[in-house]
Amino acid sequence: xxxxxxxxxxxxxxxxxxxxxxxxxxxxxxxxxxxxxxxxxxxxxxxxxxxxxxxxxxxxxxxxxxxxxxxxxxxxxxxxxxxxxxxxxxxxxxxxxxxxxxxxxxxxxxxxxxxxxxxxxxxxxxxxxxxxxxxxxxxxxxxxxxxxxxxxxxxxxxxxxxxxxxxxxxxxxxxxxxxxxxxxxxxxxxxxxxxxxxxxxxxxxxxxxxxxxxxxxxxxxxxxxxxxxxxxxxxxxxxxxxxxxxxxxxxxxxxxxxxxxxxxxxxxxxxxxxxxxxxx
Amino acid sequence: xxxxxxxxxxxxxxxxxxxxxxxxxxxxxxxxxxxxxxxxxxxxxxxxxxxxxxxxxxxxxxxxxxxxxxxxxxxxxxxxxxxxxxxxxxxxxxxxxxxxxxxxxxxxxxxxxxxxxxxxxxxxxxxxxxxxxxxxxxxxxxxxxxxxxxxxxxxxxxxxxxxxxxxxxxxxxxxxxxxxxxxxxxxxxxxxxxxxxxxxxxxxxxxxxxxxxxxxxxxxxxxxxxxxxxxxxxxxxxxxxxxxxxxxxxxxxxxxxxxxxxxxxxxxxxxxxxxxxxxxxxxxxxxxxxxxxxxxxxxxxxxxxxxxxxxxxxxxxxxxxxxxxxxxxxxxxxxxxxxxxxxxxxxxxxxxxxxxxxxxxxxxxxxxxxxxxxxxxxxxxxxxxxxxxxxxxxxxxxxxxxxxxxxxxxxxxxxxxxxxxxxxxxxxxxxxxxxxxxxxxxxxxxxxxxxxxxxxxxxxxxx
Numbered sequence: 001x002x003x004x005x006x007x008x009x010x011x012x013x014x015x016x017x018x019x020x021x022x023x024x025x026x027x028x029x030x031x032x033x034x035x036x037x038x039x040x041x042x043x044x045x046x047x048x049x050x051x052x053x054x055x056x057x058x059x060x061x062x063x064x065x066x067x068x069x070x071x072x073x074x075x076x077x078x079x080x081x082x083x084x085x086x087x088x089x090x091x092x093x094x095x096x097x098x099x100x101x102x103x104x105x106x107x108x109x110x111x112x113x114x115x116x117x118x119x120x121x122x123x124x125x126x127x128x129x130x131x132x133x134x135x136x137x138x139x140x141x142x143x144x145x146x147x148x149x150x151x152x153x154x155x156x157x158x159x160x161x162x163x164x165x166x167x168x169x170x171x172x173x174x175x176x177x178x179x180x181x182x183x184x185x186x187x188x189x190x191x192x193x194x195x196x197x198x199x200x201x202x203x204x205x206x207x208x209x210x211x212x213x214x215x216x217x218x219x220x221x222x223x224x225x226x227x228x229x230x231x232x233x234x235x236x237x238x239x240x241x242x243x244x245x246x247x248x249x250x251x252x253x254x255x256x257x258x259x260x261x262x263x264x265x266x267x268x269x270x271x272x273x274x275x276x277x278x279x280x
Numbered sequence: 281x282x283x284x285x286x287x288x289x290x291x292x293x294x295x296x297x298x299x300x301x302x303x304x305x306x307x308x309x310x311x312x313x314x315x316x317x318x319x320x321x322x323x324x325x326x327x328x329x330x331x332x333x334x335x336x337x338x339x340x341x342x343x344x345x346x347x348x349x350x351x352x353x354x355x356x357x358x359x360x361x362x363x364x365x366x367x368x369x370x371x372x373x374x375x376x377x378x379x380x381x382x383x384x385x386x387x388x389x390x391x392x393x394x395x396x397x398x399x400x401x402x403x404x405x406x407x408x409x410x411x412x413x414x415x416x417x418x419x420x421x422x423x424x425x426x427x428x429x430x431x432x433x434x435x436x437x438x439x440x441x442x443x444x445x446x447x448x449x450x451x452x453x454x455x456x457x458x459x460x461x462x463x464x465x466x467x468x469x470x471x472x473x474x475x476x477x478x479x480x481x482x483x484x485x486x487x488x489x490x491x492x493x494x495x496x497x498x499x500x501x502x503x504x505x506x507x508x509x510x511x512x513x514x515x516x517x518x519x520x521x522x523x524x525x526x527x528x529x530x531x532x533x534x535x536x537x538x539x540x541x542x543x544x545x546x547x548x549x550x551x552x553x554x555x556x557x558x559x560x561x562x563x564x565x566x567x568x569x570x571x572x573x574x575x576x577x578x579x580x581x582x583x584x585x586x587x588x589x590x591x592x593x594x595x596x597x598x599x600x601x602x603x604x605x606x607x608x609x610x611x612x613x614x615x616x617x618x619x620x621x622x623x624x625x626x627x628x629x630x631x632x633x634x635x636x637x638x639x640x641x642x643x644x645x646x647x648x649x650x651x652x653x654x655x656x657x658x659x660x661x662x663x664x665x666x667x668x669x670x671x672x673x674x675x676x677x678x679x680x681x682x683x684x685x686x687x688x689x690x691x692x693x694x695x696x697x698x699x700x701x702x703x704x705x706x707x708x709x710x711x712x713x714x715x716x717x718x719x720x721x722x723x724x725x726x727x728x729x730x731x732x733x734x735x736x737x738x739x740x741x742x743x
Binding site: 023024027037041042043044068069072083084085086087088089216217219220221222223224226227228233235238252255256258259260263264267 | 451452453461489490491492495496497516518519520522524528529530531532534535537538541542545546547552553554555556558630677678679
């Protein structure tokens with residue numbers, strides 16, 4: 001059992017938790033993920049590591065409440081326990097040798113983009129962070145990003161915070177203005193990453209994306225997380241989760257991610273109803 | 281006086297009509313009377329060909345003689361001196377290629393039902409005896425085992441019996457490896473695996489789940505920082521292979537590993553499980569091994585109307601255990617033999633709607649001696665289906681190799697070992713099972729675990 005040592009609601013749909021898992025905290029690096037199970041009947045879900053504290057033995061996860069599992073997780077409170085927490089899994093972000101990067105995060109993906117930005121920044125790299133949200137109410141980690149970036153651009157779809165527009169608009173403007181990046185790292189919704197890659201391809205800027213496909217074991221056994229990279233089958237759990245964004249078949253990844261949409265909707269409603277009954 | 285019936289005592293089983301829709305165990309096991317009667321068929325012959333064809337050399341005639349005399353605990357003592365997991369092996373060993381394949385009674389009629397007797401003895405022991413194993417006195421030496429599948433469990437058990445302080449590290453949340461995520465409940469009830477594991481815990485073996493060796497801790501750290509004097513790697517077969525045909529990443533295409541893990545480990549067949557699995561109407565399984573049979577029979581039990589196994593050679597070459605093929609056929613699974621998939625077809629929403637195949641014929645024998653299947657020109661046809669399961673094998677997981685200094689592998693990725701004892705190219709590190717041989721059987725993995733336990737004992741005694 002793994003204890004939840006801190007719970008913080010970041011917005012209506014996004015929650016942060018620190019989990020006491022000293023073995024995982026000891027090894028965790030930006031870019032890696034964990035697999036957790038809330039309870040005995042629970043599903044195994046992968047979540048990318050948002051932060052870690054080696055001294056206190058905790059790992060931070062930030063998750064969006066999208067399905068039944070994240071809903072169940074969100075019902076847990078500080079001091080309570082979850083059943084399983086395994087990691088760190090996947091390969092860490094490679095920050096070596098880069099002088100100037102752009103980190104492009106979208107929505108809850110910013111939770112994963114943040115430790116990556118921080119690590120680049122700590123390594124003395126020039127970091128331009130571009131983060132995008134639908135509106136001002138769901139902006140997360142703004143202060144944290146500001147502290148770990150040379151330049152920080154906040155975009156919202158409706159202009160209620162920062163500038164109005166998409167992250168791709170901001171990135172295009174920076175590149176057009178002569179910013180010369182060694183690498184762009186983008187983490188967020190699949191559609192956003194697809195369009196960031198399309199843009200950077202035009203300018204021939206190397207782009208790394210962090211993938212979070214459907215996964216079960218996360219250790220290189222089930223093959224559920226496979227995707228096509230440069231025409232070859234790769235496994236996000238052992239070969240990734242970061243890949244060269246210009247080589248990924250995004251349309252295939254987007255299609256595969258909807259495999260269980262109906263099942264998830266049904267489970268989500270069931271869990272919702274259960275929760276409502278408990279509240280009553 | 282020997283029982284000269286040419287036929288085995290039949291195994292009581294759930295009828296095919298009933299069992300094809302439930303996940304309960306298919307074979308119900310012999311009664312005492314049946315077991316004694318079957319044991320009397322053994323001639324106790326001089327050459328004992330059964331023993332030499334058993335990968336762990338169980339003294340088969342000796343245990344059968346005990347069964348015939350109703351000394352079931354005596355029989356168990358004989359089996360368990362050679363085998364670590366008798367209740368498991370009695371159920372999943374390919375006996376027809378091993379002990380029973382060489383039985384003298386098999387020349388004229390059916391061989392003695394050695395597997396069924398082994399199972400009977402193990403089950404009898406497990407139900408009759410409560411706390412049995414006493415913890416051996418510790419010798420103070422610590423050994424780490426990577427993976428809790430058959431190789432790891434066997435190695436751990438033997439080392440614990442010798443007094444070693446053994447810790448098993450398991451990546452998943454439940455120990456058992458392929459015995460829990462791969463082999464389905466109806467063939468190997470998980471309560472049996474749990475019992476075997478409890479037996480190890482009684483011997484003092486510690487099990488750390490959720491620990492991924494190569495990530496959470498490396499093999500080098502186990503040796504240098506964590507105080508282990510030797511490590512055994514039994515990390516299993518690895519990543520699933522695909523055929524590299526168009527359409528393999530459509531929605532509704534599974535590797536057998538994923539499909540079986542969802543169903544067996546995550547219990548997706550139960551309503552109270554949060555893990556989804558597709559409830560397909562028409563399922564095609566590609567491959568002919570035990571894993572393919574397991575996947576096909578699980579798909580049927582999830583409610584599929586039609587399940588076909590597509591295999592490119594003929595019935596004679598099917599590598600699956602004979603009993604599994606028979607059971608699958610009885611349950612109504614159709615076998616499309618001498619058939620090879622060439623393309624998986626998509627509907628307008630990216631879900632599988634069929635699979636295109638070609639017919640094959642058997643040509644000249646290949647290097648392995650099996651006749652090579654050759655495509656019959658112009659024989660292309662389609663099978664309608666909404667789910668395809670690829671059960672065509674695995675390739676080694678690179679995780680431990682890439683994170684362990686000085687551990688060499690074969691070209692294809694299997695860990696390189698020196699002869700039978702599992703010694704690797706790295707001092708104090710041993711390996712066995714599918715991680716070394718590529719996908720094979722439970723009994724071979726168990727045998728490798730046992731040999732490695734011997735070798736580790738030798739190594740640590742002489743250190």
